[in-house]
Amino acid sequence: MAVPHGPAGVGKARRRMREQLRMSGVSDSAIDDAVLILSELLSNACRHGRPLDDAPIGDGDVRAGWRVDDRGRLTVEVTDGGGPTRPVPSTPSVTAKGGRGLNIITALAEEWGTRDGACGELTVWALLSAGHRREDFAEQITAPPVSALAGLDFTEALGALDDLA
Numbered sequence: 001m002a003v004p005h006g007p008a009g010v011g012k013a014r015r016r017m018r019e020q021l022r023m024s025g026v027s028d029s030a031i032d033d034a035v036l037i038l039s040e041l042l043s044n045a046c047r048h049g050r051p052l053d054d055a056p057i058g059d060g061d062v063r064a065g066w067r068v069d070d071r072g073r074l075t076v077e078v079t080d081g082g083g084p085t086r087p088v089p090s091t092p093s094v095t096a097k098g099g100r101g102l103n104i105i106t107a108l109a110e111e112w113g114t115r116d117g118a119c120g121e122l123t124v125w126a127l128l129s130a131g132h133r134r135e136d137f138a139e140q141i142t143a144p145p146v147s148a149l150a151g152l153d154f155t156e157a158l159g160a161l162d163d164l165a
Contacts, residue, residue, distance in 0.1 A: 002061040003042060005051035005080070010042045013064050017076075024068055027131030033108045034076050037126045038064060040101035041078035044087065047098075049080030049122060068130045073110075077125035079117065087114060087124055 001016060003009035014035050021031045042064060051060020063079040089106055092099030105112050109126035116122060 001064050003064050003078075005060045005062055006046055007043075009061075010039060010046075013042060014038060017064075017066055021066070021068075021074070021130075026068060026074065030074060030129060030131035033128055034066065034074055037076050037105050037108055037128070038066070038078070040105055041076065041124055041126070044101050044124065045078045045080035048085060048087075049083040052079065052081045052121065054081065072130045074128050074130040075125055076128070077123050079121050079123040082117075082120040082122045087122075 001013060003013050017038055018031055018035055021034060022028075026034075042062065045062045049062065052062060053060060060081070062081075064077070065079075066074065066076045068074050087102055089102040090099045102112075105126050109128045112124065112126040114122060114124050
């Protein structure tokens with residue numbers, strides 16, 4: 001999807017990603033991680049990269065994409081027109097207002113990297129597990145059968161309620 005080079009399109013891209021991944025059955029926790037990764041990649045593209053097609057800053061677009069492969073791996077990628085530096089995680093000071101994006105991506109993704117395009121474009125991608133499709137952790141836990149709960153006798157409890165009626 002084309003995203004305006006600047007903060008204006010980031011929210012729209014996040015909403016579209018969340019909607020499409022949810023419809024694909026990706027777990028909520030994986031969606032949350034993917035949306036955060038997308039936000040960081042788009043922010044970095046707008047801060048450090050040029051728009052695609054040599055458009056002036058503020059007038060052009062960057063490209064965002066995501067897909068889940070048949071092995072349940074989710075790839076998130078953002079392509080910009082390239083920039084003067086390569087993406088490298090930094091060690092910001094405690095009071096720094098930025099510089100944590102790639103560290104966040106490193107923490108959330110199984111791996112991430114870059115790919116150069118033929119016309120100077122730069123794609124930064126991150127790979128993460130799409131999780132259990134339509135099965136978050138809470139949905140995987142099943143309650144034990146009532147008969148397995150020691151000292152609990154619903155027959156007696158229900159009988160006592162009948163006596164009150």
